[in-house]
Amino acid sequence: MKEPAILLDGPSADNDSVASVLEFFGVPFQRLSPAEWIRDAGNMPPARVFAPANVFLELIGIAEKTTDGISFWQNRIYAAFVFASGDVRPLEQLLERLEKRRVDIPRERAETNWQVSDRFPELCGAVNGIKVTSRNPGLQMVLEEVRLTDAGIIVGKNGAAFAKLNFKNVPVFLSTTRVIDIHCRLNSRNFDIRDHFLSAAPVVMFVKWAFPETCFQPEETSACLIIDDPPLKPRYGFLNFQTLNDLMARCHFTSSVAFIPWNWRRSDSRIIELFRNNPDRFSISVHGCDHTQAEFGIQNGGRLHWKVDCATRRMKRHESRTGLTHDSVMVFPQGVFSETAMRALKGSNFVGVVNSEVISVGPEPGTIRISDFWNVAVMNYHSFPIFTRRYPWQGLENFAFDILLGKPCIAVVHHNDCHDDCRHVAGFMETLNRLNARLVWRSLGDVVRRSFRRRELSANVAEIDMFGKELLLENSGNQKKYFCVRKTESAPEQIKEVRAGNRTMAWTTIRSGVAFQTEVEPHSRQMIRIVYHEFSQNGFPGENLPHRFNAALRRYLCEFRDNYVMRKSFSQSPS
Numbered sequence: 001m002k003e004p005a006i007l008l009d010g011p012s013a014d015n016d017s018v019a020s021v022l023e024f025f026g027v028p029f030q031r032l033s034p035a036e037w038i039r040d041a042g043n044m045p046p047a048r049v050f051a052p053a054n055v056f057l058e059l060i061g062i063a064e065k066t067t068d069g070i071s072f073w074q075n076r077i078y079a080a081f082v083f084a085s086g087d088v089r090p091l092e093q094l095l096e097r098l099e100k101r102r103v104d105i106p107r108e109r110a111e112t113n114w115q116v117s118d119r120f121p122e123l124c125g126a127v128n129g130i131k132v133t134s135r136n137p138g139l140q141m142v143l144e145e146v147r148l149t150d151a152g153i154i155v156g157k158n159g160a161a162f163a164k165l166n167f168k169n170v171p172v173f174l175s176t177t178r179v180i181d182i183h184c185r186l187n188s189r190n191f192d193i194r195d196h197f198l199s200a201a202p203v204v205m206f207v208k209w210a211f212p213e214t215c216f217q218p219e220e221t222s223a224c225l226i227i228d229d230p231p232l233k234p235r236y237g238f239l240n241f242q243t244l245n246d247l248m249a250r251c252h253f254t255s256s257v258a259f260i261p262w263n264w265r266r267s268d269s270r271i272i273e274l275f276r277n278n279p280d281r282f283s284i285s286v287h288g289c290d291h292t293q294a295e296f297g298i299q300n301g302g303r304l305h306w307k308v309d310c311a312t313r314r315m316k317r318h319e320s321r322t323g324l325t326h327d328s329v330m331v332f333p334q335g336v337f338s339e340t341a342m343r344a345l346k347g348s349n350f351v352g353v354v355n356s357e358v359i360s361v362g363p364e365p366g367t368i369r370i371s372d373f374w375n376v377a378v379m380n381y382h383s384f385p386i387f388t389r390r391y392p393w394q395g396l397e398n399f400a401f402d403i404l405l406g407k408p409c410i411a412v413v414h415h416n417d418c419h420d421d422c423r424h425v426a427g428f429m430e431t432l433n434r435l436n437a438r439l440v441w442r443s444l445g446d447v448v449r450r451s452f453r454r455r456e457l458s459a460n461v462a463e464i465d466m467f468g469k470e471l472l473l474e475n476s477g478n479q480k481k482y483f484c485v486r487k488t489e490s491a492p493e494q495i496k497e498v499r500a501g502n503r504t505m506a507w508t509t510i511r512s513g514v515a516f517q518t519e520v521e522p523h524s525r526q527m528i529r530i531v532y533h534e535f536s537q538n539g540f541p542g543e544n545l546p547h548r549f550n551a552a553l554r555r556y557l558c559e560f561r562d563n564y565v566m567r568k569s570f571s572q573s574p575s
Contacts, residue, residue: 003078003214004047005029006037010055014085017179018050021203024182024371025215026455034059038066046078048210052085053094053174060097060167073168080167081206083175088141091176095143098165098172114161114197117153121436123164123209124153126221126403127201128436130396135194141176154202162202175202182371189335189357190388191373193401204404216406216453216465218376219474223409223439224447225429226331226354226389228258228287229558230415232267232275237415237562239422241271247422248281253429256444258287258331261314262555265321272322283443284326285354286311288333290543290551291558297336297361302540304344310542312349327445329354338362342381347494347535352377352385352448352468354410374405376451377467383490383513385467387448392417392428396435403437408451410444415562446472449527457484471528475520482519485528489513496531 005022007015007029015031022029032040034055037047051059063072084091118129142159143152152160153173165172180199193200207215227244230236248255275282288295289311298304315326328350332341335357342360345353358378360366372378377385389410390398403409409432413425433439442450449472453465460479464471466487475481489495492514498505500518505528507516520526543551 002045003027003211004044005211005214006047006049007031008037008049008051008055008059009033010052010058014052014178015050017181018081018083018203020182020371021179021207022050024374025207025211026453027207027211027215034062038062038072046074046076049077049080051080051082052090053082054085054087054090056080056082056172057090057094057097073170077170079171079173079206079210081173081175081203081210083179083203084141084177086178091141091174094174098167098174113156115155116201117155120153120164123205124436125205125208126400126435126437127205127397130400130435132194132197132397133395134197135192143174143176153205154198161198173202173206177202179203180370182374183369186359186368186370186373189359190390191370192394193398194395197397201401201404204401208404213456216455218406218408219450219452219454220440221403221409221437222447222450223253223432223441224283224411224444225253225255225425226258226285226410226412226444227255228331228412228414229260229291229562230257231263231559232257232259232271234268234270235563236559237566238418239415240418241274243421244418245274245278245281247426248278251426251430252433252441253426254281254283254441254443256283256285256327256329259284259315259318259326260287260289260291260333260555261311261318262290262551264314264318267318267322267324269322272324275324279443283445284324285329285331285444286315286326286350287331289314290547290555291333292547292551292554294334294336294361296332296341297338299338299340299362300540301340301344301535304338304341305347305535306540306542308344308348308350327351327443327448329444329448331355332357336361339366339381342384342386343535346382346384347532351445351470352387354387354389354444354448356389356391356412358386358388374407375467376407376453376465379467379488383488384469385448387451387467392425396428396431399432400435400437403435403439406453408447409439410447416566445470466528469530469532472525473518473520473528474525475522478522480519480521482517484515484517486510486515487513487530494532496533499529499531500526 005027009031112134114132116124116127116130121128142161143163144159151163151165154162162175165174177198180196230239289307319325330345330350330353332355335355339360358368366380372380377387389412391412417425448468449470455463457463461482464483464485466485473483492509498507498516505516507514
């Protein structure tokens with residue numbers, strides 16, 4: 001084991017939450033009591049130790065009686081993550097041991113604003129230096145006088161909630177909060193780090209820092225800005241495409257237009273030319289079919305299959321008419337979808353969904369847990385992926401934490417967010433670029449293909465967790481690279497074939513889905529695609545004339561509202 005993990009158990013130890021986080025990142029660990037670990041550690045490399053404060057105190061006491069002091073700590077422990085388990089007294093006792101003086105931890109502090117230190121960039125990753133305003137501060141325990149200038153990692157006005165201390169030259173990362181239970185059900189539209197910052201950020205930072213070779217990591221942090229709804233015309237509402245293009249060039253970001261297929265005959269040749277001349281900045285994804293109210297939130301499977309097929313045909317006609325390709329990625333109108341809609345998309349040519357919502361509508365909404373949302377993509381609906389996106393108003397801290405988890409960075413705006421010639425939008429993209437993370441701005445289709453988890457098993461072998469129906473593997477080395485790929489799959493019998501480029505690959509069923517292996521030559525790339533059997537459409541004949549009339553009326557009324565009513569209302573509003 002390259003980076004051994006030890007989870008120390010003891011009386012009333014609250015360790016299941018830590019175990020869940022380790023399992024989420026793919027880190028193997030042993031659960032031992034302090035006495036068992038001291039007795040059985042043998043010649044293993046220095047371990048990364050996780051323990052509640054009371055159990056870590058027990059470890060100190062046993063080590064002092066049974067080992068040779070300082071050498072035990074330096075030879076057995078690489079670093080320790082110590083956390084609260086509900087009772088403040090063990091934290092006080094531990095601090096007294098670490099600080100060699102009496103320490104009282106305030107028991108009633110309502111903190112709201114937190115600052116992540118910028119002195120630990122390797123530990124903090126993308127959240128390095130950011131500010132977080134807690135929406136549910138509650139009562140927090142803080143470390144008031146623990147050399148905050150040097151030790152504080154997450155600091156509020158009254159002290160630190162997460163700090164790096166030392167015990168016998170071993171770094172001890174001390175969190176004053178219990179660790180989040182990622183198996184809890186997600187009850188809101190998505191996960192908001194402002195509700196869980198102190199329980200989630202410290203343990204994630206430590207795990208990503210302490211296990212760089214063991215835990216799953218993203219290949220890269222792909223990024224894209226989605227702009228919902230606009231037809232390809234020089235101006236739509238407040239959005240001017242030429243202005244946007246200039247800002248993308250200056251501020252270094254990309255945009256995908258969530259294009260409504262109903263508009264396939266209405267694109268302006270000037271904007272088509274702008275998109276074709278700037279393929280490294282502009283891309284197009286698919287935004288529903290007619291973009292009627294909750295059109296993908298219905299339960300009629302035949303009608304949904306027809307809508308998916310209709311959207312595909314319209315986008316192909318648009319491509320034939322304009323020469324402008326599109327990404328086969330669905331963005332649901334109003335973010336509304338049913339589980340049946342996800343099944344319909346899985347049996348089509350779409351490679352994934354990008355959406356603001358992750359909880360389906362219907363009589364029995366899907367159960368989504370925090371761990372499901374934390375993943376690169378939500379895979380709960382027929383194993384077809386939902387890659388999550390966020391609005392800038394949800395806060396920089398949510399984007400930063402998503403990146404820390406290994407999720408892609410996908411932002412979304414509407415035309416009305418461009419009321420100042422896109423300056424605020426471009427400014428937020430620049431803020432994202434200044435995070436302690438290297439964002440690679442791409443088309444939305446490439447974001448899906450390149451969003452996966454990876455870890456190196458050896459110099460020439462890598463393990464891959466795949467999410468979208470397409471996966472782009474690259475080998476930049478000088479030797480052939482072998483990839484062991486696995487993908488969550490609820491119904492392996494629906495797979496028609498797995499293709500690597502033009503060849504068909506063998507695949508096997510595993511407990512959690514399917515697995516296959518491939519090899520990539522030096523300095524080359526390979527596209528993997530999973531092809532599913534087409535699902536039955538149940539003979540739905542197509543939308544009737546009243547529906548088509550209402551869809552057209554809705555589109556024209558929305559454009560009138562956006563191009564005239566909203567712009568006039570904004571120009572007349574007080575400054």
